[in-house]
Structures are given as C-alpha cells and as structure tokens.
Amino acid sequence: MSRILLIEASARKTRSLSRNLAERFAAAWLSHAPSDEIIRRDVGLNPPPAITEQWIAAVFKPEEARDASDKQVLTLSDELIGELIPADILVIATPMYNYGMPAALKAWFDQVIRINKTFSFDLARGDNPIEPMQSGKTLVMLTAAGEGGLLDSIASHKNHLHPHIIEASRLLGVEQHETVAIEFQEFGDQRFDHSQAQATAAIEPLVERLMEQTTCSSR
C-alpha cells in the first residue's frame, strides 16, 4: 500500500505534455494497485499564493502564540503539508518555464517547506543547521521542455528545473528521485517524437520498479 501525492504544475489544461505523463503514471500505478491512494493537487490551475511577511512571522512564532489571523494565513500551508506528510511518493509533473520551475510550483514549495513542520533548524549542527523532519520519500519528476539536451550535455547548464526540485524536495524528506523528461517540444521534429515516445515508454517500467521497491521495503 503506497500513498502518492501528485502535483501538476502546467498552466495548460489541454495539450500539456507533463499532464499527459501524469495521467499515464496514475493509470499505470492504479492498474497494478487499484486500492492505493493518489492525492492530486493542481497548482497549475489553482496556484497557491506567494508567501507574505505575515506568513513568515506566523511560522516563526510558537504555535500557542499564533492569533486567529496568523492561523488564517497558514490555513493553506497546513492543508498542503497535511497532503504531503503521509505521502511515500511525491510525483511532480511540471513544465520548464524560463529555465526553472513554474512560479506556481515554487509557490507550492514555499508553502510546504516550513520550519518545525517539514524541517528543523539548529545552529548546534554547525554549518548545516537545517535538517528535514521526514525521510524515506521518493520523488518522481515528470517534466516537459521546449528545448533539448537539458538533462545531459548540450544545454545542461540551462537546467535549473530538475536540480532545484531535487534540492528543495530534500527538505520534504525525499531521499531518492526518478526523472522522466520530454524535451524538444518547441522543435516538433523527430527529436521531439523520439523524446516523447521514450518518456511515454519509460512510465510502465518506472512504476513496476517503484512497486517492487515498495513491496521489498514492506516485507
């Protein structure tokens, strides 16, 4: 039994390649494990608000010192963290926008990476005062980009999408990650066709591998 949190971040509702990968992933997963729970959070269509001065002040207050308006400003953050904490697998289906993650997805990370909820901070730890409070989660990135070569060679220096998601997810308890990426969308040529076909074909084996790991770890 696995709990999956699926985040979708494309601003496009139709023709979205990353949403298509997400659908395939969810369908493949449920075909193997129909009773597993997939919680979906669509930040592309319903972007979380940017955090504010009041949000920051509220998270740094001890819980008992928060007034009604602090609690109000943290309501969505509490809800999003409530979806995240029980998840074994965090699936993030996202486009690359301007060489990084969409602002809506960054807003989701800003809402869920929270002191004393998802990470602790202690200067006694020396140069690494931040530690995640959760562990053992797996991150699956299902991504789409217009350009190509972002993951390996020719344009990897422009790729601020995958490294940023991986580093930020560490603070949520992610310890391993998998990537399925469609590239060359803007070219629409055979490189795009090949990339799309390869990514689509990678979903089923990935799901089987993750299922095998889940089964092994619960033995």
Ligand SMILES: Cc1cc2nc3c(=O)[nH]c(=O)nc-3n(C[C@H](O)[C@H](O)[C@H](O)COP(=O)(O)O)c2cc1C
């Ligand atoms: C606002 C915007 C910014 C984009 N920036 C980039 C970029 O920096 N690099 C890139 O390779 N593709 C970029 N693209 C192309 C998208 O990553 C590509 O169209 C992808 O398929 C979008 O994901 P989706 O199909 O799930 O909506 C951008 C597209 C949009 C709409």
